[in-house]
Amino acid sequence: xxxxxxxxxxxxxxxxxxxxxxxxxxxxxxxxxxxxxxxxxxxxxxxxxxxxxxxxxxxxxxxxxxxxxxxxxxxxxxxxxxxxxxxxxxxxxxxxxxxxxxxxxxxxxxxxxxxxxxxxxxxxxxxxxxxxxxxxxxxxxxxxxxxxxxxxxxxxxxxxxxxxxxxxxxxxxxxxxxxxxxxxxxxxxxxxxxxxxxxxxxxxxxx
Numbered sequence: 001x002x003x004x005x006x007x008x009x010x011x012x013x014x015x016x017x018x019x020x021x022x023x024x025x026x027x028x029x030x031x032x033x034x035x036x037x038x039x040x041x042x043x044x045x046x047x048x049x050x051x052x053x054x055x056x057x058x059x060x061x062x063x064x065x066x067x068x069x070x071x072x073x074x075x076x077x078x079x080x081x082x083x084x085x086x087x088x089x090x091x092x093x094x095x096x097x098x099x100x101x102x103x104x105x106x107x108x109x110x111x112x113x114x115x116x117x118x119x120x121x122x123x124x125x126x127x128x129x130x131x132x133x134x135x136x137x138x139x140x141x142x143x144x145x146x147x148x149x150x151x152x153x154x155x156x157x158x159x160x161x162x163x164x165x166x167x168x169x170x171x172x173x174x175x176x177x178x179x180x181x182x183x184x185x186x187x188x189x190x191x192x193x194x195x196x197x198x199x200x201x202x203x204x205x206x207x
Contacts, residue, residue, distance in 0.1 A: 021192075025121075025188055037154065040164055041149075043066075075087070076174075079172055097157040126156045129155035142165055147169055149168075151167050153165050
């Protein structure tokens with residue numbers, strides 16, 4: 001092997017390291033989303049089992065308490081698909097899906113980097129989170145596809161933060177639990193920065 005070939009091989013190592021790190025992060029992100037989604041489904045199952053045991057006068061208070069404890073939003077729909085309870089209407093919202101014109105430049109840039117990175121590893125971008133107006137059960141695909149064991153979906157807000165939802169059919173309608181999981185995107189961004197800086201350091205040393 002010629003000296004030129006060996007030099008190129010050493011320098012390519014940093015690029016391979018960066019690419020491998022990005023693919024690892026994509027797998028790691030999928031695992032984090034799956035773990036969080038399964039946790040939401042378990043919480044939703046507990047709510048679905050508790051509701052029939054409560055008097056009607058306690059229903060709204062219970063939904064609000066659970067939503068506040070989980071920093072989430074709970075919605076209850078009847079058999080016709082009409083929304084009959086919403087924790088965001090019963091109490092102050094526990095999270096805010098920010099609008100794009102309210103997002104600082106730094107966070108906009110971070111989301112654009114997310115888009116580029118996802119494209120490089122071939123990871124499809126999650127759909128945007130939009131609250132339907134009017135809000136009915138059939139406006140949420142996860143409710144239509146849910147059963148008594150539930151179904152979860154990951155979307156993203158204007159700043160790129162994940163908004164996770166879990167839906168479950170009940171005897172009288174459906175339950176929908178949503179939460180803003182900004183920490184997952186934050187973890188991925190921090191790890192991606194670490195891998196990038198390390199790869200740059202390795203490239204400089206090899207050069």
